[in-house]
Amino acid sequence: MNSLFFLTLFLVFIFQTSVNCNDxxxxxxxxxxxxxxxxxxxxxGFELLFKDNIxxxxxxxxxxxxxxxxxxxxxxxxxxxxxxxxHRVFLNLNLTLTPFQYxxxxxxxxxxxxxxxxxxxxxxxxxxLSGSSYHVYTVDPEVPMPSSCEEVKTVAIPFKYNPYIxxxxxxxxxxxxxxxxxxxxxxxxxxxxxTARNTVVGMSICVFVMATVVRIKVHMSRRNFQxxxxxxxxxxxxx
Numbered sequence: 001m002n003s004l005f006f007l008t009l010f011l012v013f014i015f016q017t018s019v020n021c022n023d024x025x026x027x028x029x030x031x032x033x034x035x036x037x038x039x040x041x042x043x044x045g046f047e048l049l050f051k052d053n054i055x056x057x058x059x060x061x062x063x064x065x066x067x068x069x070x071x072x073x074x075x076x077x078x079x080x081x082x083x084x085x086x087h088r089v090f091l092n093l094n095l096t097l098t099p100f101q102y103x104x105x106x107x108x109x110x111x112x113x114x115x116x117x118x119x120x121x122x123x124x125x126x127x128x129l130s131g132s133s134y135h136v137y138t139v140d141p142e143v144p145m146p147s148s149c150e151e152v153k154t155v156a157i158p159f160k161y162n163p164y165i166x167x168x169x170x171x172x173x174x175x176x177x178x179x180x181x182x183x184x185x186x187x188x189x190x191x192x193x194x195t196a197r198n199t200v201v202g203m204s205i206c207v208f209v210m211a212t213v214v215r216i217k218v219h220m221s222r223r224n225f226q227x228x229x230x231x232x233x234x235x236x237x238x239x
Contacts, residue, residue: 085128112136
């Protein structure tokens with residue numbers, strides 16, 4: 001019976017691992033060129049590229065961003081800019097045609113390109129966007145623009161540049177919101193596929209276990225009958 005018990009546990013383990021998705025990347029994300037085990041659907045915009053132990057996601061309006069972490073419960077993905085310039089991402093990233101939006105509350109800020117340094121305290125230069133002959137700032141759109149500056153773009157971003165919160169990982173936190181009908185359809189398709197597979201494998205395991213139990217009971221009954229028959233013959237011989 002011990003061998004039967006361990007065999008059953010082994011089959012259940014194989015069954016469970018065969019229907020789970022990748023331990024690290026789950027729906028709706030998927031690795032480019034790979035079909036996740038147990039996941040029959042892939043969604044546009046959630047394709048990840050894994051190369052040289054680095055996971056990235058591509059945005060047509062900007063390029064590749066490094067995936068730092070993904071929280072599926074809160075629908076949160078933290079990204080890093082390989083060019084180490086968060087505000088360059090803010091300035092160029094267009095999430096309109098993607099399933100993503102910024103995780104933080106947004107506010108309009110204006111990027112200014114100035115030919116000379118602006119000494120006003122409300123102007124803080126963005127180093128990674130500036131050069132030796134020009135200086136870039138993010139300011140509130142209501143702030144009067146100096147004569148040496150020209151507006152580059154006004155965009156809705158999580159925060160303007162600040163040296164105290166300019167870490168590469170800050171701000172590049174996105175969330176996703178699939179259309180409910182699409183999300184429900186994809187989840188239902190995946191769930192139905194899993195349910196069908198689970199039913200087939202589960203029934204196969206049950207049939208195997210029941211057949212094995214029956215064989216063991218038949219074998220034990222035969223042994224008991226032979227034992228009793230032997231005892232009876234021995235008793236008759238003694239007479």
